[in-house]
Amino acid sequence: MNLDAEIEACIPRLRRYARVLLGGQHASADDLVQDTLERAWRKIHFWRWGSDLRPWLFGIMHNLHVDQCRRGQIPTQSLDDLDFEASVAPSQDDMLIARNLQDALRHLPREQRTVVLLVAVEQLSYQDVARSLDIPLGTVMSRLSRGRARLRELMDDCPQTSGQTSGPISGPISGQTSPVAISMKIIK
């Protein structure tokens, strides 16, 4: 085993998670990955020897992202930017589902979105999600429950209703309000 290689093996997953966190902005997502990797090496002594690296790395990325949002470093993005650019050529039906799903994800509050993704896509255990996000297990479960229910609702009535609630935000947002907070407000 080689720690270097182990961390490197996590990069694709970190990129994917970063992209979802940042709503499809590929360049900033990779910057976040790079920051995460650097911080991971600086904090490698906090990693419990032999434990799964992934939850630990996701946790670092999550904290960095929260810090960046707080400092207002994340550039404001259009709510329509959440584009994961599936690189396969899907069938007509799949395409529709993918479009709806992207749309639905976009309307999920960030805290629910992160939990749903760590569970459904990264397939982390609930305990690992709690550890990554530094929240109690009960909070993980309630966010997962609400997130899934919301996603199901959205998928059921996509795309007509969801399109109306989203308006692209342009220009930098001054003050401390993070873009995520604003997008959440709009969703409500």
Next chain:
Amino acid sequence: MNRSPISETDLHAYVDNQLSSARRAEVEAFLAARPEEAARVAAYRRQNQQLQDLLDPVLDEAIPPHLQQPSRVAPRLNLRFAAVVTWVFVGGIVGSVAGGVVGWQLRGSPPMLAQMSSQMPRVTEPLGAQQATVGERLAWRAAVAHAVYSPDTRRPVEIGADQEDQLVAWLSKRLGVKLKPPSLKAQGYELIGGRLLPGSEGPVAQFMYHDAKGKRLTLYVSGERQDKQDTAFHFATEGPIGVFYWIDNGMGYAISAGSNKNELARVALAVYNQINPK
């Protein structure tokens, strides 16, 4: 039969395959009688699949080169163990000055040590010697031992690798534990030999290795049993020297070299795995 009621958490854990098989059977029985809940669970499973279908392609994308070696591209090895600088060396008695800033003093020290002290980082945080952990003290002693012996061209070790059996028998006897220098050939390092050193409360062993370019690396092994708690891997830098250290089964290990962290981690892992074969 007395079953605990099926909760919302159970239903999610069922969706995500995070249930024991016994509990899974109970959830299935529960769902069989409740079509609405069964439909919800099925929808969530579908959701999982659709999310994976949507996001899995990202995993197959080529990784941009600048992400592949981030720690080499942007080395920021600013992990310091400030506390460790407070360790007393060669019988020098350290006096606390105002604010708790502690210096260290060399008594009758060879020029190399004196020179090395200038390379040591300054104390950045006032911290008393008693606050340094066992691991930090271990790392610092290992770094000092590395700095003292690794530049020595004439007599870097007391017993050479050509007499490895003798080296092993001698060091094992003096430390009171069975010792064997790990083989680091796969990592590109060859054993030069080893020596016995005074630790804080008894003898410690130092094994020295070099790579093809002659770059030296030392493994410092301390068997002093003084309520050492096992620790995870730690990395520290002391001046130009990087140290990976850990405590395992009451034995302290520290790998020191003037290498970058990746390189040291690679070697430290190899050593760890040889000591703890899986």
